[in-house]
Amino acid sequence: xxxxxxxxxxxxxxxxxxxxxxxxxxxxxxxxxxxxxxxxxxxxxxxxxxxxxxxxxxxxxxxxxxxxxxxxxxxxxxxxxxxxxxxxxxxxxxxxxxxxxxxxxxxxxxxxxxxxxxxxxxxxxxxxxxxxxxxxxxxxxxxxxxxxxxxxxxxxxxxxxxxxxxxxxxxxxxxxxxxxxxxxxxxxxxxxxxxxxxxxxxxxxxxxxxxxxxxxxxxxxxxxxxxxxxxxxxxxxxxxxxxxxxxxxxxxxxxxxxxxxxxxxxxxxxxxxxxxxxxxxxxxxxxxxxxxxxxx
Amino acid sequence: xxxxxxxxxxxxxxxxxxxxxxxxxxxxxxxxxxxxxxxxxxxxxxxxxxxxxxxxxxxxxxxxxxxxxxxxxxxxxxxxxxxxxxxxxxxxxxxxxxxxxxxxxxxxxxxxxxxxxxxxxxxxxxxxxxxxxxxxxxxxxxxxxxxxxxxx
Numbered sequence: 001x002x003x004x005x006x007x008x009x010x011x012x013x014x015x016x017x018x019x020x021x022x023x024x025x026x027x028x029x030x031x032x033x034x035x036x037x038x039x040x041x042x043x044x045x046x047x048x049x050x051x052x053x054x055x056x057x058x059x060x061x062x063x064x065x066x067x068x069x070x071x072x073x074x075x076x077x078x079x080x081x082x083x084x085x086x087x088x089x090x091x092x093x094x095x096x097x098x099x100x101x102x103x104x105x106x107x108x109x110x111x112x113x114x115x116x117x118x119x120x121x122x123x124x125x126x127x128x129x130x131x132x133x134x135x136x137x138x139x140x141x142x143x144x145x146x147x148x149x150x151x152x153x154x155x156x157x158x159x160x161x162x163x164x165x166x167x168x169x170x171x172x173x174x175x176x177x178x179x180x181x182x183x184x185x186x187x188x189x190x191x192x193x194x195x196x197x198x199x200x201x202x203x204x205x206x207x208x209x210x211x212x213x214x215x216x217x218x219x220x221x222x223x224x225x226x227x228x229x230x231x232x233x234x235x236x237x238x239x240x241x242x243x244x245x246x247x248x249x250x251x252x253x254x255x256x257x258x259x260x261x262x263x264x265x266x267x268x269x270x271x272x273x274x275x276x277x278x279x280x281x282x283x284x285x286x287x288x289x290x291x292x293x294x295x296x
Numbered sequence: 297x298x299x300x301x302x303x304x305x306x307x308x309x310x311x312x313x314x315x316x317x318x319x320x321x322x323x324x325x326x327x328x329x330x331x332x333x334x335x336x337x338x339x340x341x342x343x344x345x346x347x348x349x350x351x352x353x354x355x356x357x358x359x360x361x362x363x364x365x366x367x368x369x370x371x372x373x374x375x376x377x378x379x380x381x382x383x384x385x386x387x388x389x390x391x392x393x394x395x396x397x398x399x400x401x402x403x404x405x406x407x408x409x410x411x412x413x414x415x416x417x418x419x420x421x422x423x424x425x426x427x428x429x430x431x432x433x434x435x436x437x438x439x440x441x442x443x444x445x446x447x448x
Contacts, residue, residue: 062435254347260336264440265441
């Protein structure tokens, strides 16, 4: 009996250890980023494409107020309500003291400077695919943004989701190692894929999720229930959407559908970001959406 | 399947379907949705010029802008009776928040009036002037759809 217990104990230890080893997160160290210097001006374009302000600025912020990343917006989900933190340049309540490598680990790996895991309401799984130069540029742009001394609010997430270490297993299952849409794409479609999959994280709302909250990549951008509990987020695949490239690109700029209905919900804020991109980039996103597989 | 079973099934289906049909023809809902369609039709005139899909025509732009201004000034009190929200009836995407405390719909409605005044003031003065004045109109539309309409 005693022997059985010891064997059981060893199995548990090896299992846990193996599990932790297997699910080791990607981490950047200083050396990984040697020689990488950001350009703040280029970073502004990344900032809008990545949609930072849509979640981290105050609710309904417009114009210049979108640059004050004071946090506070609530995001309901099946696992609880997440609240966007203050990521302004305030040294205490924001991220004003973060080094470049800390910023990289947060944005691309979902790991905070103290080593704890963020929840994937923060779309680091998308940003994981971003070019390092873009993240360096984004970091440089963040340095130019104002500070807000509003404290971050805690998430309202119950047990067992309150165990942040569990995100390690979640990341192991859900961190993408490449793009979801593959195959032969034109240069424009590839640019659109980069913007949509790595930066603008369209899939976070437009792709349905599995029971653990991971994106069901077999139904990529196929529409999903609205996490607020009311209504749905549209299917973007070409047969379902039925819009031309010009119509999609124009919608991302002025917010009107081809029938001149005005966009609503969180998309109004997304369009505020997309309107800051170049026309070529909006056309690229539209080209990418038209290259999506229609599925069954 | 026996005849009685078919009859029962038919009766049950009817009992479920009839109230839904009755709700779909709510005159207030029809009127406000028609209002939105009139807005969309006129927005399409100036919006397609702004997008470069149609040639800029100052006379048509002015007519559409005047319509938008007039529509935005209609007193909408009879469009929105209590109990015609998306939780209470079928056939509407109007969220209960419209009627709840803290609702900003009147403020946003005033924004739309101001924005369409701005558009009507310059719509005939050239494409760039019209295009510039269209942004705030879209902003007011979006501000209301942002918080007060069910997403689809």
